[in-house]
Amino acid sequence: xxxxxxxxxxxxxxxxxxxxxxxxxxxxxxxxxxxxxxxxxxxxxxxxxxxxxxxxxxxxxxxxxxxxxxxxxxxxxxxxxxxxxxxxxxxxxxxxxxxxxxxxxxxxxxxxxxxxxxxxxxxxxxxxxxxxxxxxxxxxxxxxxxxxxxxxxxxxxxxxxxxxxxxxxxxxxxxxxxxxxxxxxxxxxxxxxxxxxxxxxxxxxxxxxxxxxxxxxxxxxxxxxxxxxxxxxxxxxxxxxxxxxxxxxxxxxxxxxxxxxxxxxxxxxxxxxxxxxxxxxxxxxxxxxxxxxxxxxxxxxxxxxxxxxxxxxxxxx
Amino acid sequence: xxxxxxxxxxxxxxxxxxxxxxxxxxxxxxxxxxxxxxxxxxxxxxxxxxxxxxxxxxxxxxxxxxxxxxxxxxxxxxxxxxxxxxxxxxxxxxxxxxxxxxxxxxxxxxxxxxxxxxxxxxxxxxxxxxxxxxxxxxxxxxxxxxxxxxxxxxxxxxxxxxxxxxxxxxxxxxxxxxxxxxxxxxxxxxxxxxxxxxxxxxxxxxxxxxxxxxxxxxxxxxxxxxxxxxxxxxxxxxxxxxxxxxxxxxxxxxxxxxxxxxxxxxxxxxxxxxxxxxxxxxxxxxxxxxxxxxxxxxxxxxxx
Numbered sequence: 001x002x003x004x005x006x007x008x009x010x011x012x013x014x015x016x017x018x019x020x021x022x023x024x025x026x027x028x029x030x031x032x033x034x035x036x037x038x039x040x041x042x043x044x045x046x047x048x049x050x051x052x053x054x055x056x057x058x059x060x061x062x063x064x065x066x067x068x069x070x071x072x073x074x075x076x077x078x079x080x081x082x083x084x085x086x087x088x089x090x091x092x093x094x095x096x097x098x099x100x101x102x103x104x105x106x107x108x109x110x111x112x113x114x115x116x117x118x119x120x121x122x123x124x125x126x127x128x129x130x131x132x133x134x135x136x137x138x139x140x141x142x143x144x145x146x147x148x149x150x151x152x153x154x155x156x157x158x159x160x161x162x163x164x165x166x167x168x169x170x171x172x173x174x175x176x177x178x179x180x181x182x183x184x185x186x187x188x189x190x191x192x193x194x195x196x197x198x199x200x201x202x203x204x205x206x207x208x209x210x211x212x213x214x215x216x217x218x219x220x221x222x223x224x225x226x227x228x229x230x231x232x233x234x235x236x237x238x239x240x241x242x243x244x245x246x247x248x249x250x251x252x253x254x255x256x257x258x259x260x261x262x263x264x265x266x267x268x269x270x271x272x273x274x275x276x277x278x279x280x281x282x283x284x285x286x287x288x289x290x291x292x293x294x295x296x297x298x299x300x301x302x303x304x305x306x307x308x309x310x311x312x313x314x315x316x317x
Numbered sequence: 318x319x320x321x322x323x324x325x326x327x328x329x330x331x332x333x334x335x336x337x338x339x340x341x342x343x344x345x346x347x348x349x350x351x352x353x354x355x356x357x358x359x360x361x362x363x364x365x366x367x368x369x370x371x372x373x374x375x376x377x378x379x380x381x382x383x384x385x386x387x388x389x390x391x392x393x394x395x396x397x398x399x400x401x402x403x404x405x406x407x408x409x410x411x412x413x414x415x416x417x418x419x420x421x422x423x424x425x426x427x428x429x430x431x432x433x434x435x436x437x438x439x440x441x442x443x444x445x446x447x448x449x450x451x452x453x454x455x456x457x458x459x460x461x462x463x464x465x466x467x468x469x470x471x472x473x474x475x476x477x478x479x480x481x482x483x484x485x486x487x488x489x490x491x492x493x494x495x496x497x498x499x500x501x502x503x504x505x506x507x508x509x510x511x512x513x514x515x516x517x518x519x520x521x522x523x524x525x526x527x528x529x530x531x532x533x534x535x536x537x538x539x540x541x542x543x544x545x546x547x548x549x550x551x552x553x554x555x556x557x558x559x560x561x562x563x564x565x566x567x568x569x570x571x572x573x574x575x576x577x578x579x580x581x582x583x584x585x586x587x588x589x590x591x592x593x594x595x596x597x598x599x600x601x602x603x604x605x606x607x608x609x610x611x612x613x614x615x616x617x618x619x620x621x
Contacts, residue, residue: 021461028462029470147598149550151557151570152591155577250465257558269558272473280473284466292461 007304018292026078026285030071033277078285084278088271093282097264101286104263107182107256108248108290115187116241119194120234126195127202138199142192150251154185154258171260182259186251190244197240201233235306242298246291350614356607362600366593370417381410381567390583400585403575408585414567416593422479423548423601426486431541434494435530441495442502443525453499456492464489465551472560479562482555486548497540501533508532535612542605546598553594569594 077084083093126138161181162170172178205211206229214224253265260266264283271279385405393400399408441449459467468485475481505511506529514528549569555561556570564571569590576586 018461021458024458025462032470032474035474143602144595144599147546147595147602149553149557149570149591149594149598151554152573152594155573155580155587159580246461246463247465250463251554253465253469254554254558268469269560272469272560275473277473280470284470287466288462291463295461 015293015296018296022285022289022292025288026281027071029281029284030074031067033281034067034070083282086271086276086279088274088276089279093278096267096279097282097286100262100264100267103261104249104252104256104265104287105290106179107186107252107261107263108245108294110179110183111186111190111248111252112241112245114183115190115194118187118191120198120237122191122195123198124202124230126199127206130203130206135199138195142195145188145192148188150185150189150255151258153188154181154255157181157185158259172262178259178261182255182261185258186248186255189251190248193244194237194241197237198234201237202229205229205233231305235302238298238302238305242295245294249287249291350611353607353610355603356611359600359603359605359607362596363604366416366420366597366600370413370420374413374417377409379410379413380407381414382406382565390579390586392583393585399589400583402572402583402586403579408589411567411572412569412589412593415569415572415590416597418562418566419549419552419569419594419597422483422486422552423545426483426548427490427541427544429483430487430490430544431494431537434491435498435537437491438495438498439502439525439530442499443506443521443529449499452495456495459489459492460496465554468551468555469560472555477560477563482552482562486551490544490548493544494537494540498533498537501536502529505529505532535609535615538612539605539609542601542608546601546605549594549597549601 074084081094083097085091086093086096089096122138122142126135129135158170158181161168168180169175169178170181211224211229214228215221219227249265252263253269255261256263256266257269264287268280268283268287271277271283383406385401387405388397388401389403389405391397391401391405397407397409399412402408402411437452441452467489468482471481471485471488502525506524511524511528514524519528552561553568553570553573556568557574559571559574561570562568573587573590573594576583576590579586
């Protein structure tokens with residue numbers, strides 16, 4: 001029982017600091033966006049509004065009160081699950097973002113899953129045949145794939161799979177079929193990064209003495225790989241993949257826009273064009289929250305699989 | 318602290334002083350290590366791109382503004398090397414300006430990111446103390462905010478101007494430079510030769526710049542190169558979704574976005590900007606990685 005509690009605590013521990021990060025990020029975003037909200041009113045009422053109209057709207061939107069009070073209110077409402085109302089669409093922000101949050105979550109996780117799968121398989125293949133033709137070609141391919149911008153490959157995919165072959169829908173996001181192309185263009189660079197990481201980790205690990213010892217005492221290659229090499233080499237990869245999700249969420253903003261995929265990223269971009277700050281703020285906070293939670297999760301997983309970290313001898317990597 | 322007898326200390330410090338990577342000694346010993354293929358290719362690509370934006374414009378007329386209705390969407394020919402765009406503007410000129418802008422903004426913003434990042438990192442890694450703690454926490458928070466989201470918040474508030482873009486790129490880049498410099502400094506200052514330098518009475522500034530900085534600059538140079546390629550990707554991504562620099566200025570991402578509509582009638586509007594983004598990013602990535610390996614072997618050849 002105590003053991004289980006300790007395990008649970010170890011998994012939860014990383015989350016506390018991450019919540020602080022999310023809070024500071026939210027504070028920062030709030031301050032930047034709400035510092036002088038005069039432009040918002042100007043946009044909403046147009047150029048020919050009277051002063052009276054402007055002050056009415058200012059009062060209506062609560063913008064006449066000091067920043068600190070508005071921030072306190074925002075936090076209190078936030079904790080109650082009220083993110084304010086969209087200035088342009090007139091709907092609660094939570095509803096707007098909530099509709100799309102699941103889509104972004106789905107896109108992110110499917111991309112990470114696909115990229116990790118390919119990354120680990122190709123990385124292993126590359127390391128097992130170190131300096132062979134296969135290794136070289138994988139290395140070259142990943143170098144090139146890393147340099148292809150996601151939006152460029154996105155256009156190519158749309159042309160190939162939607163326009164020429166007609167297999168998959170080009171834009172939208174109502175079904176799982178809509179998920180395939182955005183996932184593909186998001187996961188190509190990620191898979192390349194993971195492949196290279198896994199490869200270099202495995203090559204480092206293969207040169208260690210304990211691997212030679214393991215072979216020398218008669219273990220089969222399969223056993224050595226499974227029990228020794230993979231376990232040691234892939235632990236840092238887990239953290240790394242978690243950190244990459246930050247880039248992925250950024251990339252998701254662009255890819256969602258290209259594919260008109262109904263995710264949070266596209267909502268944020270649209271909201272910027274509309275100067276709809278409450279939506280931008282809520283979107284950014286939720287995406288940061290998602291990023292931090294995923295990182296916390298990967299930390300927790302790492303604690304589970306790596307006894308060295310579990311015992312608290314954490315090394316900075 | 319190390320515990321050495323005075324005689325031992327003298328020996329050790331003399332030994333390490335002989336092998337200092339001081340600026341004058343850099344090029345004196347042994348022959349340079351051979352240049353690897355990635356470094357060669359990366360250098361070649363980067364010099365090609367630089368030549369494209371710096372040298373070529375002095376031989377070819379660059380006119381990206383003139384609108385000619387008669388030759389809209391003309392394919393590449395002898396006059397318009399990359400064809401014309403939807404308004405009849407010479408696409409070659411626009412690509413040159415786009416590449417020039419990409420290289421320029423990535424260099425400028427990385428340069429002004431690297432300087433404060435490296436100085437802060439050296440300072441805080443060397444002296445540690447409460448400010449170091451504070452900065453590290455702050456940097457951790459900034460690294461927890463996806464860079465593109467930070468960019469988007471700033472752009473949402475201050476609009477899409479060049480200043481905002483550069484400021485954004487700097488803010489999102491300083492934490493990375495700071496963190497890597499700090500970590501390298503922390504591990505470097507525990508080395509014996511720094512101890513030796515201190516024991517012969519060198520000032521802190523000399524220790525930081527001549528002993529520590531000159532030993533960690535390979536990884537910083539690599540970071541610089543990789544960061545430049547990241548910025549090219551980020552700026553063109555922002556330009557693609559319409560949050561980058563605005564239309565009159567030619568920018569690769571924006572060119573690509575407008576070329577998307579003519580994929581079937583004018584392939585060059587899509588293919589050429591894509592290829593140039595790919596080339597620039599590939600070049601800087603290869604250069605960064607190649608430099609890291611080369612400088613690694615370079616410093617080893619000095620030390621032994």
